[in-house]
Amino acid sequence: MAEQTAISPRRAVQNQVLLEARGISKGFPGVWEHLILDHIDFDVRAGEVHSLLGENGAGKTVIANILSGYYGKTAGEIRVKGKAVSFTSPREGLAHGIAMVHQELMLVPAFTVAQNVMVGLKAPNLSFHLQQVEKKLDELTAHYGLQVDPRARVEDLSAGEQQRVEILKVLFHEPEVLLLDEPTSLLTPQEADQLFVVLRGMADEGKGIVFITHKMREVFAVSDRVTVLKLGKMQGTCYISETTEDELTRRTFGETVPDYMERPPVKFKENALEVQHLVPKGLEDKANTAGLSFALHKGEILGLAGVAGNGQSELIECITGLRPAAKGEILILDRNMTDCLPRAFIELGVAHIPERRREVGMVEQMFVAENVVLKDYRTPPFSNHTVLNHKEITRHTEAIVTRFNALVPDLWKTECRILSGGNIQRLILGRETWRKPPVIIASHPTEGLDAKAIRHTWELFLELRENGSGILLISEDLDEIMSLSDRIGVIFESAIVGMVEGKGADREQLGHWMAGGHSPAATA
Amino acid sequence: MELAHVWGILFISLHAMVPITLAAIGETIEESAGLFNIGLEGILLLSALTGALGAEASGSATIGLLAGMGTGALIGLLFGVINTYLKGSQLITGVGINLFAFGFVALLLILLGAPGFHSVPRDAQIQLIPLGVGSLSPLVFVTVILAIAVWWLLNRTQLGLKIKAVGENPAAADVAGIRVNALRVGTAIAAGMLAGLAGAYLSVDWFGAVTKEITAGRGFIALATVVFSGLNPLLALLGGFIFGFFDGFATWISTYPGIKKIIPWQFVAMAPYVVTLLVVAGAIGRVRFPKGLGVPYLRE
Numbered sequence: 001m002a003e004q005t006a007i008s009p010r011r012a013v014q015n016q017v018l019l020e021a022r023g024i025s026k027g028f029p030g031v032w033e034h035l036i037l038d039h040i041d042f043d044v045r046a047g048e049v050h051s052l053l054g055e056n057g058a059g060k061t062v063i064a065n066i067l068s069g070y071y072g073k074t075a076g077e078i079r080v081k082g083k084a085v086s087f088t089s090p091r092e093g094l095a096h097g098i099a100m101v102h103q104e105l106m107l108v109p110a111f112t113v114a115q116n117v118m119v120g121l122k123a124p125n126l127s128f129h130l131q132q133v134e135k136k137l138d139e140l141t142a143h144y145g146l147q148v149d150p151r152a153r154v155e156d157l158s159a160g161e162q163q164r165v166e167i168l169k170v171l172f173h174e175p176e177v178l179l180l181d182e183p184t185s186l187l188t189p190q191e192a193d194q195l196f197v198v199l200r201g202m203a204d205e206g207k208g209i210v211f212i213t214h215k216m217r218e219v220f221a222v223s224d225r226v227t228v229l230k231l232g233k234m235q236g237t238c239y240i241s242e243t244t245e246d247e248l249t250r251r252t253f254g255e256t257v258p259d260y261m262e263r264p265p266v267k268f269k270e271n272a273l274e275v276q277h278l279v280p281k282g283l284e285d286k287a288n289t290a291g292l293s294f295a296l297h298k299g300e301i302l303g304l305a306g307v308a309g310n311g312q313s314e315l316i317e318c319i320t321g322l323r324p325a326a327k328g329e330i331l332i333l334d335r336n337m338t339d340c341l342p343r344a345f346i347e348l349g350v351a352h353i354p355e356r357r358r359e360v361g362m363v364e365q366m367f368v369a370e371n372v373v374l375k376d377y378r379t380p381p382f383s384n385h386t387v388l389n390h391k392e393i394t395r396h397t398e399a400i401v402t403r404f405n406a407l408v409p410d411l412w413k414t415e416c417r418i419l420s421g422g423n424i425q426r427l428i429l430g431r432e433t434w435r436k437p438p439v440i441i442a443s444h445p446t447e448g449l450d451a452k453a454i455r456h457t458w459e460l461f462l463e464l465r466e467n468g469s470g471i472l473l474i475s476e477d478l479d480e481i482m483s484l485s486d487r488i489g490v491i492f493e494s495a496i497v498g499m500v501e502g503k504g505a506d507r508e509q510l511g512h513w514m515a516g517g518h519s520p521a522a523t524a
Numbered sequence: 525m526e527l528a529h530v531w532g533i534l535f536i537s538l539h540a541m542v543p544i545t546l547a548a549i550g551e552t553i554e555e556s557a558g559l560f561n562i563g564l565e566g567i568l569l570l571s572a573l574t575g576a577l578g579a580e581a582s583g584s585a586t587i588g589l590l591a592g593m594g595t596g597a598l599i600g601l602l603f604g605v606i607n608t609y610l611k612g613s614q615l616i617t618g619v620g621i622n623l624f625a626f627g628f629v630a631l632l633l634i635l636l637g638a639p640g641f642h643s644v645p646r647d648a649q650i651q652l653i654p655l656g657v658g659s660l661s662p663l664v665f666v667t668v669i670l671a672i673a674v675w676w677l678l679n680r681t682q683l684g685l686k687i688k689a690v691g692e693n694p695a696a697a698d699v700a701g702i703r704v705n706a707l708r709v710g711t712a713i714a715a716g717m718l719a720g721l722a723g724a725y726l727s728v729d730w731f732g733a734v735t736k737e738i739t740a741g742r743g744f745i746a747l748a749t750v751v752f753s754g755l756n757p758l759l760a761l762l763g764g765f766i767f768g769f770f771d772g773f774a775t776w777i778s779t780y781p782g783i784k785k786i787i788p789w790q791f792v793a794m795a796p797y798v799v800t801l802l803v804v805a806g807a808i809g810r811v812r813f814p815k816g817l818g819v820p821y822l823r824e
Contacts, residue, residue, distance in 0.1 A: 070699065070823060091701040106696035108689050110812075118685055120700030125683035169700070 016046045016081065018208040019067060019098060019177045024076035026062055026232075036062050037232045039076070044177055044208035049199055051219045051240075052212045053252055054229035055450035057407065057422045060212045061103065063229070064179045067210075068100035069093030094120075099175035101166045103182045103212075109155035113137065116154055117169050140168055144198050159186035167198070178202065179210040184218060196222040214252075216245055228252055260503060261483055263462055268298035271334060272439045272470025273319065273350075278328035279494070280314035287311060287494035291328045294489055294496050296470045298438065301461060303485030303502065304474045307514050311494030312474050313355065316441055319472075320352045321345040332439060346375055348439075351432035355443040355474075357421065361428045364417035368408045369397040371416050372431050400430030405453065422449050429457060436464060440471045446480060458484055478510060492516050529776065531657040536772030537765060538660060539730055542667045543568065543722040543739075545764030547746035549674045549757040550718030554600075556678055556755055557711040558691035558816040560614050561603055563621025565743025567716060568723035569736075570625045571595040573632060575724025576734040579648040588648065588728040589721060596720020597713050604712030608705035611820040622743075630736045643733035650729040661729050663721075670718070671761040678757070687711060691814030694821035704821050719743070741797065748804045754811035766803065770796040 026037040037059045044050045052060045065071040067078060069087030078085055080096045087093050090100070107116050114134045123129065137150035146164040154162060163186055170178060180199075184192040199222055203209050211222060219226050220240060228235035228251045235251040277291035292315060296302045306312055317323035319330055321342035329338045332348055345352075354360040362371050373382050373393050381392045397411050406426040408414050416424060429445065442461075446454045461471055461484060475481050481488055485502035490513035498513040500506070547564050554561060561567075571592035579588025599621060606612040636642055652659035678684040686707060689697040694704045722742075727734040745767055753759035774796060778789035 089701075089703070090699045091703065094701045100699065102699065106693070106699045108692040108696055110692055111685075111689070115685060116689075116696075118682065119689040119697060119702065121682070122701075123682045125686075126677075126681050128680050128682060128685075173701075 015048075017043050017079075018046055018081060019044050019210075020079040020082075021063065021067060022077045022079065024063060024066060024078070025074045026059075026066065026071070027074045035074075035232055037066075037073075038234075040229070040232075040234055042067075042227055042237070044210050046176070046206045046208055047203050048224040049203050049209040049211055049222050051223035051226040052210060052229060053214065053216075053219050053226050053248065054235075055214055055252060055422075057231065057420050057450065058214075058229040059232040060214075060229055061181050062232075064100055064181050064210065064212055067093075067177075068098055068179055070100065094173050094175070097174075097176035098179070099170035099173050099177070100179040101163075101170055101181065101183055103185060105162050105166060107154045107162060107165060107169075110153070112151055112153050113148055113157075113165050113168070114150040116165060117150075117172050120169060121172065136172075137168060140171060144171070144201060145194065146198060160191045163187060163191075163195075167195075175207065177208045177210065179212070181212045182214070183211075184213065184215070192218065193221070216248060216252075219248065220245065259479075259483060261458055261462055263465070263486075266297055266300045266486055267466075268300070268468060270298050271295050271331065272298045272300070273472065274331040274334075275315075275319065276329045276331070278315070278318060278330065279326045280311065280318045281324045281326045283311060283314050283494055284326045290495065292491070292495055293328075294499070296439070296472050298470050299465055299468045300486045301465055301471045301473055301484050301502070303481035303488040304472060304491055305478055305481050305488060305510055305514060306474075306476070306491035308476055310491050312443070312491055314494070315491070316352070316354070316443055316474060319345075320350060320441055349435070349437040351435075351437040351440045353428055353432050353440070353442040353445045357424050357428055358417075362416045362424055365415055367412050368401070368414050368416060368419075368427065369393050369411040372397040372400055372427055375431060376435075396434075400427065400434060404430045404456075406430070421447075422453065425449060426453065429460070433460060433464060436467050436469060438469055440464065440469055441474070442471060443474045444477070445473070445475075447477075454480075478507060482507065482510075490514055528657070533769070533772050533776050535658045535660060536775055537769040538664045540768030540771040541761075541764040542661065542663050542730070542768075543726055543742050544746050544749055544767050545667050545671060545761050546722035546725070547719045547743060548749040548753065548760040548764060549671050550715035550722075551746060551750045552753065552755050552757050552760055553674060553678070553687065553718075554604075554708075554711040554715040555750060555817060556684075556691050556814060557687045557708050558694060558814055558819065558821070559604065559607060559708055559712055559715075560618070560818045561600075561621075561712065561715060562615060562618030562747065563599070563603065563625075563743075564618075564719050564746050565739055565741065566618075566621035566623070566625030567596050567599050567719040568726065568739040568743045569629050570599065571720035571723030572727040572734050572738050573629050575720075576642060576644045576727040578724075579644050579728045583645070583648050585648055585650040585728050588644070589650075589724045592724020592728070593717045593720040596716035596718070596723065598716070600713040600716020600719075601709065603716070604709035607712075607820060608708045611822065614818055626736070629734075633734070633736055641733060641735050644728055646732070648728070649732050661725075663725050663729060667764075668761065671757045674757040678755075688814070691816050694816050695823075698821070698823065708821075719746075722746075745797070745800050748800050751811060752804050752807040754807070755813070763803070767796050767800055770799045 020043040022041055024037055024040045025035055027035045040063055054060050062071065066073045069090045069092050085096060114130055114137055117137060118133050134150040141148055146168055148161050148164045154165060163183060183195060187195065199209050213219060223240050225237060225239050227237040228248060273296040276293050279287045279291040314323060318325050321340055321344060324339050329336060332350060337345060358364055376382050377388060382389055394411060401408055404426040406423045408419060408423065446457050449457065465471060473481060473484055482505055488500050488502050488505050488510065489496045490498045490510055547568060551561060551564060574595040575588045575592030578591025579585050603617055606617050607614045633642055650661055652661055686702050690702060690704050690707050698704050726738050731738060749760050749763035752763045774792040777783050777792045
């Protein structure tokens, strides 16, 4: 860790400490001994961008929520310009000049941009000054280069534009400290770079910026200092000029993931899943008439690469029974399952790890244990077909939670909505794989997991593959597909446009297919 | 049919419109903020009683109306606090208000020595405004003005924007520095006051008496009107008038010589409810309600 007395040109000018956290701890109430945050010391100074770096579940969001007054803390002290304060709501945080841009968008979709901004203004209750706000927004967008139309309805805007609205909204409060929780997660790399320019501009005006991210590139692109968190514990703070990417990677992740997972050749010849000339309902106009055809063998991992929106979601819905087919056939273990109900697919052993884990993968308002047996509660040992067996469900859930290292405070008291995305994904992986199902449809299965958990998941998939499971892996992440797949297919406009062996697959060739370029080498 | 009949039906319609519309625009305010109070019927009933007693005791109709509003405000406050800070269930609280009101009002009427019926002295009732072809209660005008005022409040003021933000996305409102629970309680009190005014109007003004069936489902019709109006107070005014018209029409038919003998009056009296049902059934699915409606706001 670097000494804070070292001088860099930027920080010599303004270095008043605006916001300071001393020994902040946070635990779940009651039953759980694990601290989400364990004595965190952190400060941000005027004129700097201070990055908070860490994997998912490291506690970055929690510390930001505590500093902005959204969450309460279990122990520790917050100081604003040296004075101890105690916030009980974001309102009080704002009053002290601390504003936060949350990762989930905190906007009212039915309102226009200007109305969303107006909501938070301290204006007399009976006043209405939409036009003034719109005018000031025009000025602000020009000043900071945050292009957005103040008169547009938020639900009509792209994710990147909505992100800009969030920032404009908090800028209206003229905060001295701005906390941004993974603001680039919805942005394209170009939009992210534009945002960095904006953030640097704000820092140069004397604001203190706290920038939360898990991407190394961004830390080096925008920050003056960086604090690394890992599983709720400090891993040190240092100046960006005095550290290297390697050092930060080591502190953040501890280990890295391999390029290709070695494995023996596929042992089985039978098909686990076969799709013939499938045109999902709703895509009749978009898909070509030949439809989508491929076969997934038992004991094989078939990676399906493609840019989002090329029919992947519809394909997944068809082969899990969630969407009927307009044309074509779906064979699972050589049985025709076209247009069967989801339950039939589940009973045949089709596991589904969905992309939208919170909406589709879980019932967020239900407890951990209930979610873990969501697909198994009908049958022994979890029930005698009528009454649930509490003890057996608890034992089973405990086994899954332990095996997948999920951090959950209590199996029967914790609603899944309060869990982080990574922990929800661990529970879903556990639920979907423990029976060693013959077919696994996995959409972005490791999104939100840390390097160690990714490695564990990959090893699990290879183990299931050895056991004879056929795994269809759908991802935008080419690295994951190239590490795991026996074969790689590329989907474009609801058709397979290319198929190659996984080992030694050429990234450029895949990229070419993903962009819509056809190739005579495309063979299944 | 003579012209006088037309005026008669119109005036009955306008008088019948008042309680529905007042209760509906109050409910519109709190539903915009995310609270759903199914206990309107109970508030109407309780405030009809307290309104009547207040008017009788003071000899002033105004005091009677204020007593009704106070009753409504108190129940609104209770409903609001239970369903924000105490994170209760809105449905259960609303049902509780109704059940309490049915029992309490029946009991009190018995205790007053007038089982089922208690009249308000004539000089403690509201003076109607004579208009040549008939006379109208001043509350008809108040109702129209209030409907417009609430529309303006919700759509053209900073406060209205905050109310709607709290209903649509309480987390966003919280982050923007709005006290979500306090604002919700405020709207519940306002809604209670308007429902209370509607209830007191029934006993102090329109009927001049209080019975334990005085509300006759008007609280529920008001809830239906809110659905029909899609949280637009001006449409709620129209909805109230539609119900009022059928209510008035049914009253007129049931007293009109000749027709009375052909159609049983019970059948005619059903008309307003059937019409409400049809209108609301047509509106459902078309109307967009706040995303946070009915759900208590939890921060962590």
